[in-house]
Amino acid sequence: MPKTLLTLTLGLLLAGCGADPNHAWHLQQPSDKGTYQATLSCASAPIPGAFQECKLILQSSQAVPANLLVAVDGGMPAHGHGLPTAPQAIPTDTHGTYRIDGLKFSMPGEWVLGFLLDNGTQPEKVVFRFSL
Amino acid sequence: MKTGWLAAVMLASTLLAGWAWQTEKDSSTWNEQELAILQTLRLQNLPALQDASNAVQHHPAAADLGRQLFFDQRLSRNGKVACATCHQPDKAFSDGKTVAEALARGTRNTPALPGVAYNDWFFWDGRKDSLWSQALAPLENPAEHGLTRTRIIRLLLQDPHYRQQFTQLFATPTDSEWWQHLPEDASPNGTLTQLQAWKQMDSQQRQQVDRTFAHLGKAIAAYVSSLPPPANALDNLPQTALSPEAAAGARLFIGKAQCILCHSGPLLSNQTFQNIGTGSLGQDSGRAAVLDAILTDRFNCLGEYSDASADDCGELKFLSRSRHALAGAFKVPGLRNVAQTAPYFHDGRMATLEEVVDYYVEASRQTGQRRDNELPAIELDVTEKHQLLSFLRIL
Numbered sequence: 001m002p003k004t005l006l007t008l009t010l011g012l013l014l015a016g017c018g019a020d021p022n023h024a025w026h027l028q029q030p031s032d033k034g035t036y037q038a039t040l041s042c043a044s045a046p047i048p049g050a051f052q053e054c055k056l057i058l059q060s061s062q063a064v065p066a067n068l069l070v071a072v073d074g075g076m077p078a079h080g081h082g083l084p085t086a087p088q089a090i091p092t093d094t095h096g097t098y099r100i101d102g103l104k105f106s107m108p109g110e111w112v113l114g115f116l117l118d119n120g121t122q123p124e125k126v127v128f129r130f131s132l
Numbered sequence: 133m134k135t136g137w138l139a140a141v142m143l144a145s146t147l148l149a150g151w152a153w154q155t156e157k158d159s160s161t162w163n164e165q166e167l168a169i170l171q172t173l174r175l176q177n178l179p180a181l182q183d184a185s186n187a188v189q190h191h192p193a194a195a196d197l198g199r200q201l202f203f204d205q206r207l208s209r210n211g212k213v214a215c216a217t218c219h220q221p222d223k224a225f226s227d228g229k230t231v232a233e234a235l236a237r238g239t240r241n242t243p244a245l246p247g248v249a250y251n252d253w254f255f256w257d258g259r260k261d262s263l264w265s266q267a268l269a270p271l272e273n274p275a276e277h278g279l280t281r282t283r284i285i286r287l288l289l290q291d292p293h294y295r296q297q298f299t300q301l302f303a304t305p306t307d308s309e310w311w312q313h314l315p316e317d318a319s320p321n322g323t324l325t326q327l328q329a330w331k332q333m334d335s336q337q338r339q340q341v342d343r344t345f346a347h348l349g350k351a352i353a354a355y356v357s358s359l360p361p362p363a364n365a366l367d368n369l370p371q372t373a374l375s376p377e378a379a380a381g382a383r384l385f386i387g388k389a390q391c392i393l394c395h396s397g398p399l400l401s402n403q404t405f406q407n408i409g410t411g412s413l414g415q416d417s418g419r420a421a422v423l424d425a426i427l428t429d430r431f432n433c434l435g436e437y438s439d440a441s442a443d444d445c446g447e448l449k450f451l452s453r454s455r456h457a458l459a460g461a462f463k464v465p466g467l468r469n470v471a472q473t474a475p476y477f478h479d480g481r482m483a484t485l486e487e488v489v490d491y492y493v494e495a496s497r498q499t500g501q502r503r504d505n506e507l508p509a510i511e512l513d514v515t516e517k518h519q520l521l522s523f524l525r526i527l
Contacts, residue, residue: 048396048402049397049402049403051446078508079393079506080506081406081407081506082452082454082457083452084404084405084452085447085450085451085452086450086451086453086454087450101449102446102449102450104450106394106402106404107393107394107396107404108393109393
C-alpha cells in the first residue's frame, strides 16, 4: 500500500500539475512513431465521477492530416477495467484540436488514456498515464 | 451521478495519495487527511436532485399521484401486487428477501429506495437510465405485476380519480374516452398474442398508450424522488463521535480495505458497474447483457417520451458498449442504510454483512485462471473485519 501511495504521489508530481480542480491541467506525450506531439488539456484537474472537459491537441512538423481519425480508450491497468464511459474525440474548428466528449473516470488511482491516430495508412498511438 | 461532491473527492484522493497509513492511533480523533476523505461522504455534498427527462419530478401533485399508484394493488394481474409489495416502507423500501417475490419468484434482490433517485442507472444491471423508465418495467413483468400495457392504461383512466389527476398533470385527453377502445391485453413486451394485438393497433393509438404509460412512470418517480437518502453519523463529522471500533473501521474503509474506490461520494457508490465475481457465466452476465436493450429502449433519455434535451443524456450518449469488459459487472450499490437492507448482492446470495466482508477478502485472493473478478487485494484480519463491520453498521 505505501508503495502504491508513493507512486500516486509521484504520479501527481510528475504530471506537473496541482490537484486544484479549479486550474487548467495538461500533459504532453509524443506518439509512438514520433510523428505527433500530443497535449491532453483539461479545464481542471480530472476528478472521479464527473464528465471531464478535455481536449487533445496534436502538433507535428508535418501538417496534421485533415482526415485523421482519432479514437479514445483507457482504463486502470492495476484494476483490470476500462473507462466507465465510451468517450469520443470530435474535431474542432481549430485544426489538430479534438474535443473529448463523454470522458469520465470512476475512481482515484492510476489511469491510462490512449488515442489511436489513424491517417488511413500508418496508425499511431499516444498513451497518457496519470493518477487521480 | 449528478455532480457536486466531486471536487471534494478530488481533494480527498489527492490527500490519499500522500497519506502514510497509521495503524496505531487514537480512534476518537481524525487527522486532517482522514477527515477530508470522510467528509466527501457527507449528504451535504449531494447535488440538487434533477432528472431532466422527467418534467414533473418535483411536482407535488405528481408525487401525490405517484404515492397512490405505488401502493395500489389493482395495478397487478391478481389485484394483490403493488410496488410496495417488494418496496416495503418499514424495511427501507426493500423486502428482506433473497430475491423479489410477487406473482412469481424473480432473479434479483430488491433494492432500497430512499435516495435512489440520485442514481445514474437503475436495476442491478442498469438497464434503465431514469427512475421513471425503471418504474414501468415491473408493471409488465410477468413475475411482478404481470399486466399488459393497454390493461394498465384502461385501469388507470377508467378510475375517475386517477383520470382527473392525469388530466390535470399531463393534459391527458379524456374527451373521446379513447382508452375504452383499446384491446384488453396488448403489449410490445407480452406474449405472442399480446404482441399481435399491439401491432394491430394504429401507430397513433400505440403512441398515446406509450405516452400515458410514460406519465405513469414519471408520477411514480416523483413519489420515489421524494424519499430522501437516509442520514448517518458521517454527515456530522467531526462533531459526531464514532465508537472506537467504528472509527477504526472507517479508517479501513477509506484505506487498507479500499472500499472507497467504488463506494465513494455521499451515497457511497461511484455509480459504475464492477465485476466482483458474482456473475454467472452463460446465465447472468449482468451489465453486458443489457447494452442493446438500453440503446433501443423507447423510454430512454433520448426517446420521444423523455423531457430531456440530448445534451442532458450524457450517460446514454457515451454508454460503454464493450460486452467483454462488462461481463459479470453489476451496479455498485450505495451503502447508506446497508445494515437494514440484507440480504446482499444482486441475487441476495449473502445473508449478512459478515458474509459480504468475508467474500471480498476471499475473492480478492484469487489468482491466475481462477480469478473471475476485478477486485484489488484486500487483506483483513479478524479484528479488522469486526472493525469494518462496525463502521458499515453506522452507515
